[in-house]
Amino acid sequence: MPDADVNANDYEVNAQWVQDVVEANQTALLRHVVRYFKGDVERARDVVQDTFLKLWQADRKEIEPHLVQWLFTVSRNRALDVLRKERRMTALSPGNPPPDTVSLSLNGSTTPDRQLVERECKREALDLLDELPEKESEAIRLKLQVSLSYKEIAQVMGLTVSHVGVLIHQGLKSIRAELETPSIETTTATGLSGSGGRS
Numbered sequence: 001m002p003d004a005d006v007n008a009n010d011y012e013v014n015a016q017w018v019q020d021v022v023e024a025n026q027t028a029l030l031r032h033v034v035r036y037f038k039g040d041v042e043r044a045r046d047v048v049q050d051t052f053l054k055l056w057q058a059d060r061k062e063i064e065p066h067l068v069q070w071l072f073t074v075s076r077n078r079a080l081d082v083l084r085k086e087r088r089m090t091a092l093s094p095g096n097p098p099p100d101t102v103s104l105s106l107n108g109s110t111t112p113d114r115q116l117v118e119r120e121c122k123r124e125a126l127d128l129l130d131e132l133p134e135k136e137s138e139a140i141r142l143k144l145q146v147s148l149s150y151k152e153i154a155q156v157m158g159l160t161v162s163h164v165g166v167l168i169h170q171g172l173k174s175i176r177a178e179l180e181t182p183s184i185e186t187t188t189a190t191g192l193s194g195s196g197g198r199s
Contacts, residue, residue, distance in 0.1 A: 014056075014060060017060065018052065018055055018056050021052075021055060021067065021071075022052050025068065025071055026048060026052075028145070028146055029048045029051065029071060029072070029075050030044055030045060030048050031145070032072065032075070032076075032141065032142075032145075032146070033047050033048055033075050033076075033079050035137075035138075035141075036076075036079040036080070036083060037079070037083075043082070044079070046082075047075055047078045047079045047082060048075060050075075050078050051071060051074045051075040051078060054074055055070075055071070055074075058070075066152070068146065068148065068152070069148065069152040069155055069156060072142065072146065072148070072156045073155065073156045076156060076157070124179065125175055125179065128174075128175045128178050128179070129141065129171075129175070132171050132174060132175070133171075135157070135159075135167055136167045136168070136170055136171035136174075137171065138157065139153055139157065139164050139167040139168050139171065140167075140168055140171045140172065142156060142157075143168055150164050150165055150168075
């Protein structure tokens, strides 16, 4: 029964492909989706699993050329659907998103002190991302953490490419301004140390 053998082989090949896609993208999808649910990992995991179920049911030939974009679009739409249904039943409970564990690569060699400073700067920058307007934050995360192009981000978020560019520019400008602004603690400490010799 050659047809049965071919079908069985196609099934196994597709199953392996889906498994490879899950292993390669599950963490990034979960990290992105969990922010819609204010850090609720279980609800985010349900959305990610629904996304991979749709992947299993989809036509591989149609989505493989733009696979990552497809995954983020489907998971984002599913998350928004869940939130809309929940809002109709009850108000969302407040919460804080979990700390981002994304690892950003550093170019060149660094000393331990410099690595510590860079880690603190990245942590502060990631914290500031959470304070940006939702669309600015999402666009920047898709660009920096998922490495999507402006066109792919536009398709995921349902925006124009130029709008995505504006969001990313405004968001990064706000973050840069915050990082360049001395904190109250630093300013106070500097002032106190500078006046220490006066009587």
